[in-house]
Every structure is written in C-alpha cells, then in structure tokens.
Amino acid sequence: xxxxxxxxxxxxxxxxxxxxxxxxxxxxxxxxxxxxxxxxxxxxxxxxxxxxxxxxxxxxxxxxxxxxxxxxxxxxxxxxxxxxxxxxxxxxxxxxxxxxxxxxxxxxxxxxxxxxxxxx
Amino acid sequence: xxxxxxxxxxxxxxxxxxxxxxxxxxxxxxxxxxxxxxxxxxxxxxxxxxxxxxxxxxxxxxxxxxxxxxxxxxxxxxxxxxxxxxxxxxxxxxxxxxxxxxxxxxxxxxxxxxxxxxxxxxxxxxxxxxxxxxxxxxxxxxxxxxxxxxxxxxxxxxxxxxxxxxxxxxxxxxxxxxxxxxxxxxxxxxxxxxxxxxxxxxxxxxxxxxxxxxxxxxxxxxxxxxxxxxxxxxxxxxxxxxxxxxxxxxxxxxxxxxxxxxxxxxxxxxxxxxxxxxxxxxxxxxxxxxxxxxxxxxxxxxxxxxxxxxxxxxxxxxxxxxxxxxxxxxxxxxxxxxxxxxxxxxxxxxxxxxxxxxxxxxxxxxxxxxxxxxxxxxxxxxxxxxxxxxxxxxxxxxxxxxxxxxxxxxxxxxxxxxxxxxxxxxxxxxxxxxxxxxxxxxxxxxxxxxxxxxxxxxxxxxxxxxxxxxxxxxxxxxxxxxxxxxxxxxxxxxxxxxxxxxxxxxxxxxxxxxxxxxxxxxxxxxxxxxxxxxxxxxxxxxxxxxxxxxxxxxxxxxxxxxxxxxxxxxxxxxxxxxxxxxxxxxxxxxxxxxxxxxxxxxxxxxxxxxxxxxxx
Numbered sequence: 001x002x003x004x005x006x007x008x009x010x011x012x013x014x015x016x017x018x019x020x021x022x023x024x025x026x027x028x029x030x031x032x033x034x035x036x037x038x039x040x041x042x043x044x045x046x047x048x049x050x051x052x053x054x055x056x057x058x059x060x061x062x063x064x065x066x067x068x069x070x071x072x073x074x075x076x077x078x079x080x081x082x083x084x085x086x087x088x089x090x091x092x093x094x095x096x097x098x099x100x101x102x103x104x105x106x107x108x109x110x111x112x113x114x115x116x117x118x119x120x
Numbered sequence: 121x122x123x124x125x126x127x128x129x130x131x132x133x134x135x136x137x138x139x140x141x142x143x144x145x146x147x148x149x150x151x152x153x154x155x156x157x158x159x160x161x162x163x164x165x166x167x168x169x170x171x172x173x174x175x176x177x178x179x180x181x182x183x184x185x186x187x188x189x190x191x192x193x194x195x196x197x198x199x200x201x202x203x204x205x206x207x208x209x210x211x212x213x214x215x216x217x218x219x220x221x222x223x224x225x226x227x228x229x230x231x232x233x234x235x236x237x238x239x240x241x242x243x244x245x246x247x248x249x250x251x252x253x254x255x256x257x258x259x260x261x262x263x264x265x266x267x268x269x270x271x272x273x274x275x276x277x278x279x280x281x282x283x284x285x286x287x288x289x290x291x292x293x294x295x296x297x298x299x300x301x302x303x304x305x306x307x308x309x310x311x312x313x314x315x316x317x318x319x320x321x322x323x324x325x326x327x328x329x330x331x332x333x334x335x336x337x338x339x340x341x342x343x344x345x346x347x348x349x350x351x352x353x354x355x356x357x358x359x360x361x362x363x364x365x366x367x368x369x370x371x372x373x374x375x376x377x378x379x380x381x382x383x384x385x386x387x388x389x390x391x392x393x394x395x396x397x398x399x400x401x402x403x404x405x406x407x408x409x410x411x412x413x414x415x416x417x418x419x420x421x422x423x424x425x426x427x428x429x430x431x432x433x434x435x436x437x438x439x440x441x442x443x444x445x446x447x448x449x450x451x452x453x454x455x456x457x458x459x460x461x462x463x464x465x466x467x468x469x470x471x472x473x474x475x476x477x478x479x480x481x482x483x484x485x486x487x488x489x490x491x492x493x494x495x496x497x498x499x500x501x502x503x504x505x506x507x508x509x510x511x512x513x514x515x516x517x518x519x520x521x522x523x524x525x526x527x528x529x530x531x532x533x534x535x536x537x538x539x540x541x542x543x544x545x546x547x548x549x550x551x552x553x554x555x556x557x558x559x560x561x562x563x564x565x566x567x568x569x570x571x572x573x574x575x576x577x578x579x580x581x582x583x584x585x586x587x588x589x590x591x592x593x594x595x596x597x598x599x600x601x602x603x604x605x606x607x608x609x610x611x612x613x614x615x616x617x618x619x620x621x622x623x624x625x626x627x628x629x630x631x632x633x634x635x636x637x638x639x640x641x642x643x644x645x646x647x648x649x650x651x652x653x654x655x656x657x658x659x660x661x662x663x664x665x666x667x668x669x670x671x672x673x674x675x676x677x678x679x680x681x682x683x684x685x686x687x688x689x690x691x692x693x694x695x696x697x698x699x700x701x702x703x704x705x706x707x708x709x710x711x712x713x714x715x716x717x718x719x720x721x722x723x724x725x726x727x728x729x730x731x732x733x734x735x736x
Contacts, residue, residue: 011168048478052497055457055504062454065512077458084465091475099267 008103033106045092133313140324146349152257159257166301173304181260181325183351191231191319200314209730213296217704221361234703236283236296237350238262244275249489250479261298271472280343280554282702291472340374340382343701347553368705369713384628398642409695411470418463423539424575448586450511488548495542502535556630557698565615572608576601602662629699651686
C-alpha cells in the first residue's frame with residue numbers, strides 16, 4: 001500500500017470495512033477517478049507504442065502520399081499495423097488497470113503512480 | 121519469531137545456528153552485507169506482511185547440501201516444492217534426475233536432486249532484460265518476480281542448472297524462491313524438510329550439516345562451477361563406475377579423468393548400444409525459436425542492405441543513388457521498413473507477454489538482450505527518419521536544403537552505426553558459457569557474414585528487377601556486390617570450420633551438439649554445406665563472367681535462392697542443435713525425446729504427464 005491508494009478490496013477481511021470500502025468505491029468521485037486513470041493509461045500506452053512503431057505507420061503514410069494510390073493498398077498496410085498495435089496495447093492497458101486501478105480507492109497523486117508505474 | 125509455526129513442527133525442519141568461515145571457497149563473504157548496511161532490517165513483504173523476520177542468520181549466504189549417496193529418488197522433495205508453490209504438473213522448481221553406469225549385477229545409479237543454486241554470480245540476473253531478478257541480502261536468495269518478467273526465456277538459456285522455468289501456458293518464468301518465508305521463521309525449505317533419506321539439507325554456506333563430512337562442489341553431471349559460483353555442496357562417497365550415462369536423450373556421458381573427476385563426453389551410442397544414423401529430420405528444424413530465425417536473418421539482411429544503399433554511392437556504386445532511381449529508392453527503403461517491421465512483430469509476439477515489450481530496455485547495464493533490442497529500436501527509428509527525409513522530401517519543402525541534407529546525413533550514419541551495433545549485441549546474446557555450441561566466435565562471423573551476404577542480395581534483386589523492366593543494364597553493380605556476397609559466405613565458412621574443430625577439441629555438450637548435427641541432422645547439415653559452397657562458386661562466377669539481361673537475372677535469382685535457403689537452414693540448425701550444460705534429466709521427466717513422443721502420441725493432452733501439448 002502507498003500513500004496514493006488504499007488497500008485493495010480483496011485484502012480487507014473485515015465485513016464492516018469492506019462495506020464502507022464498497023460505498024466509497026462506488027461513489028461518483030471514485031468512478032470519475034477510475035475513468036480518468038483509464039484515459040491516462042490509454043494515452044501512456046499509445047504514446048509509448050508510437051515511440052517504437054511509428055515507422056510502421058510511415059508505410060501507410062507513404063502509400064497514401066503516392067498519387068493515384070488505391071485506398072486498398074493503404075488499408076492493406078494500415079489494418080495489420082493497427083491490429084498488432086491494438087493486440088499489444090489493449091493487453092498492456094488492461095494489465096496496468098488491473099494492477100494499479102481496479103479495486104483501489106484512488107487518492108490525489110495517483111496519476112503520477114499510474115504514469116511511472118508505482119515509482120512515485 | 122513469528123507465531124506461524126505449527127505446534128508439532130519436527131526438529132529436523134529447523135535451521136541450525138552454527139559457526140561458519142568468513143568467506144566461501146570462491147572468496148566471497150558469507151555475510152551478505154556489512155553490519156551497518158542500510159539493506160538490513162528491511163521486510164521481505166511476503167504476502168503483504170511487512171514484518172521483519174527474526175532469523176539470526178538472515179544476512180548470511182545460505183544454500184543446499186546434497187548427499188547423493190542417500191538419495192533414493194523418491195521425489196518427495198519435488199512434491200513438497202510443487203505443493204508449497206502451487207505448481208502446475210508441467211512445472212518443477214526442483215527436479216530429480218539421474219545418471220547410471222556399470223552392468224548388472226554391478227549397475228549403479230546416481231540420483232541428483234537439483235533446484236536453483238542461488239549463485240554468487242547469478243547469470244540469470246545479469247541476462248534478464250527486464251530486471252525481474254534480484255539477489256537479496258536476506259539469505260543471499262536470488263528471487264525472480266513473474267510480474268516483471270515478459271517471458272523471453274533468456275534466463276533459461278544462460279542458467280547452467282535449468283533452474284528458471286519458462287511456463288509457456290502463463291507466458292512468464294518462475295523459479296525456486298529458497299522458501300524465504302520459511303527461512304524467516306527459522307524453518308528449512310519445504311523440499312529439505314520433506315526429504316525422507318537425509319539426502320537434502322540446507323544451511324549457511326561452507327558449514328557441514330549433521331551426518332556429513334564432504335563439501336564437494338561437483339558431482340557427475342553437474343556443470344562447471346566457474347560460470348556462476350553456485351551455492352550448493354555435494355557429498356558422494358560410494359564408488360562409481362568410470363563411466364556414467366545420462367538416461368535422457370542428450371548424447372552425453374561422463375568419464376572419470378586422471379584426477380578422479382567426471383568430465384562430459386559425447387555418447388556416440390545410445391544406452392541400449394544403438395549407433396546414431398545419419399538423417400534429415402527436417403521437421404525437427406522447426407522449434408519454438410522459429411520467430412528468432414526470421415528475426416535475426418531479416419535484421420541482418422536489412423542492416424546489410426541499408427548500409428550498402430547508403431554508402432554504395434560513396435564507394436562507386438552510382439546506380440544506387442536516389443537521383444538515378446526516383447521510384448526504386450523510396451520503394452526499397454519502405455520495403456526495408458516493411459520487412460524489419462515483420463521481424464520486430466514476430467520477435468515481440470514470440471514473448472510470453474508481448475504487451476510488456478518495453479521492459480526489454482530495463483537492463484542496458486548488463487543484459488545483451490536489452491542492448492540488442494535498444495540497438496534494433498534505434499536503427500529502426502533512424503531508418504524510418506532517413507526514409508521520411510529522402511523518400512518523401514515533398515513533406516519537408518519548408519526546410520532549407522542544407523539543413524535537410526544534414527538531417528539525411530545524421531539519420532543515415534545513425535542507422536549504419538546503430539545497425540552494426542545491434543548485430544554485435546545480437547551475437548553477444550548467444551555467447552553463453554552454459555550453451556557451448558553457441559559460445560564461439562563463429563556466431564560473430566555468421567551474423568556479420570549474413571549482413572554482407574543477404575543485404576546486398578536483397579538490394580541487387582530489387583534493383584536488377586527494376587533495371588531489367590526499364591531495359592537498362594544493371595551489370596555495373598554486379599562485380600562489387602558479388603564481392604560482398606563472396607566475403608560474407610567466406611566468413612561464414614571459415615567460422616564454421618573453426619567451430620567444428622574447436623567443438624571437437626573441447627568435448628562435452630558442444631561436441632555432443634556437433635555429433636547430433638552430423639547424425640540426427642546429418643543430411644541437412646551436408647545440404648547446408650553444399651549450399652554454402654555453391655553460393656561461393658556462384659559469387660566467384662558473378663565476379664568474373666560477363667552476363668547481362670534476363671540470363672543474369674535468372675542466375676542471380678538462383679544464387680539468391682541457394683544462399684537464402686542455406687542461411688535459413690543454418691540458422692534453424694543453430695537453434696535446434698544447442699544443448700545446455702544442464703543437469704541430467706530422467707527417463708520421462710525433462711527428457712526432450714520423451715516430450716516429443718508425448719506430443720506426437722497425444723499423451724501430452726493429459727496434464728498429469730507434465731508435458732505441455734504444444735510449444736509453438
């Protein structure tokens with residue numbers, strides 16, 4: 001446990017504590033925090049993915065920039081690229097969400113923890 | 121002490137507080153950290169419990185003691201470990217294997233129970249690109265975090281003892297954790313406490329447990345201790361035959377040398393006395409490492425092709441300038457990015473957890489995998505930027521010409537340097553003492569040989585095709601490119617020649633792998649060598665014979681096909697043949713041949729067999 005999150009629901013054994021936790025967890029504020037955290041995770045993973053894979057998208061851009069190129073060629077290059085990116089990024093986002101967001105009560109400063117993966 | 125001890129815990133399960141020397145036999149202090157170290161007094165935070173264990177010997181290097189004479193191969197240690205760590209049937213942090221020798225009625229069997237040796241110099245820790253390993257001050261335990269691991273399996277390559285276990289179903293590695301939770305409350309590890317015969321013991325290193333007097337560092341079948349300085353000591357006093365054989369499918373036997381120590385040798389005949397036949401076994405060339413065959417070959421080809429394309433005009437290959445090839449130039453560069461992308465995607469998807477790919481950069485200080493990945497990533501980005509600047513210059517109309525040329529030069533040279541560096545680190549990945557077949561400079565000549573061979577071939581095929589379509593001669597580039605191909609193939613050939621000689625001289629697992637190359641894959645090996653020689657002959661003829669047009673295109677295509685097939689076969693053999701200096705397996709357990717049999721016959725579908733149905 002760190003100062004930016006609570007204990008996880010699964011770690012709480014006491015029924016009363018679990019009840020209180022659940023009420024706070026379901027509150028509008030916590031739901032907003034979780035939605036925002038999810039968005040931050042998506043931006044983080046997409047940015048990191050693009051850092052390594054942008055030449056892949058360059059291929060589609062190059063095809064698009066050639067005059068009279070068939071849209072099918074662009075799609076042929078773009079769709080596999082997007083599929084691979086999706087396959088990798090979605091798993092990364094899901095794993096981080098599960099490890100850093102799901103089941104926690106999020107407190108001020110949690111964004112840093114999400115971005116730097118627990119190093120804050 | 122913690123209050124978690126069972127009320128009737130047996131006395132043999134408790135750790136002993138005994139005197140110990142200051143240093144171990146490798147010269148390393150038994151005390152893991154100094155008395156005033158800030159590493160002391162920290163919690164191991166086991167299962168969220170942040171209390172600090174009160175074991176008085178918490179900061180002393182511990183390890184296993186194995187008395188081989190007592191082991192009856194009951195596998196109680198394996199069972200206890202599996203139960204304690206909740207392992208799947210196909211996993212074992214501790215395994216019992218055996219070697220055997222002599223003939224009835226003097227048949228002798230030597231059982232060996234082995235787990236992680238929590239080495240002084242853990243190569244798994246240095247090799248892991250994600251930094252999933254830590255050597256703790258507490259008990260000197262080498263612990264691995266599966267939550268950090270991305271499942272590349274490199275630690276399973278570098279460990280000589282087969283300690284880290286790559287679980288293909290979960291996509292990550294896990295290993296023996298020394299039962300540090302038990303040590304914290306003064307108990308020996310689960311496997312030791314479960315040993316029925318008094319074979320396995322545990323304690324502070326270089327102390328002599330009860331009922332023992334020997335502290336040897338080796339036993340027949342145990343790899344060299346020079347690689348990692350393992351924290352295990354053996355006792356084996358019963359007389360053994362001069363020759364001991366493995367019962368798994370690895371063609372290695374152990375012979376006693378003049379000093380009475382056992383050394384690995386090639387077992388040219390099986391245990392039943394059968395000689396090996398020379399075969400093709402093409403289907404067995406396909407391994408779990410197939411994506412790496414493609415990744416390494418493509419990366420080497422792309423680096424070679426780019427270097428020739430970039431420096432070609434500087435060394436007189438005017439045909440390769442963008443001015444002379446307004447369409448071919450960008451198309452070729454985009455093509456290089458395309459096939460490099462395929463290689464990168466394949467190598468990433470080959471990981472147990474591909475979405476953790478970015479962790480490959482975590483251990484640049486030690487891991488050749490981290491350095492190789494960084495090199496390839498930098499190369500990929502430079503080649504992307506170079507392609508953007510030269511292939512789509514219309515996007516940069518706003519940039520002054522001089523500045524554009526400067527960026528072109530920087531990105532081009534950046535790609536050349538990073539590409540060559542990436543291939544260097546790629547070769548370093550395979551220089552593993554625990555895999556003698558790979559641990560030879562031939563890997564260097566092979567990888568850079570492929571840069572010189574495959575790259576220019578790729579380039580010439582595309583350019584020749586375009587020149588032929590334009591009814592223009594392309595022969596002016598041929599002699600120089602043929603020189604590159606020739607030098608590359610020659611490097612490969614020289615490396616292979618010395619590789620063979622050195623393996624035969626060194627003996628052991630390296631020579632055993634070479635033996636398999638000339639028997640199990642014998643025909644494939646001959647075909648590969650013939651391909652290499654044909655490629656050399658064709659390269660020489662290209663340098664001296666004056667042919668042009670379609671005839672030359674056909675000849676070059678033939679040469680390219682032969683060279684490519686040779687390269688793929690050679691690389692597939694490279695992965696299929698390697699034999700680790702690992703501990704002996706048993707007739708069923710950790711026996712490659714039995715695993716193949718189980719997969720072929722469907723036995724592997726039954727979880728209790730302990731073999732995963734499919735690896736790739």
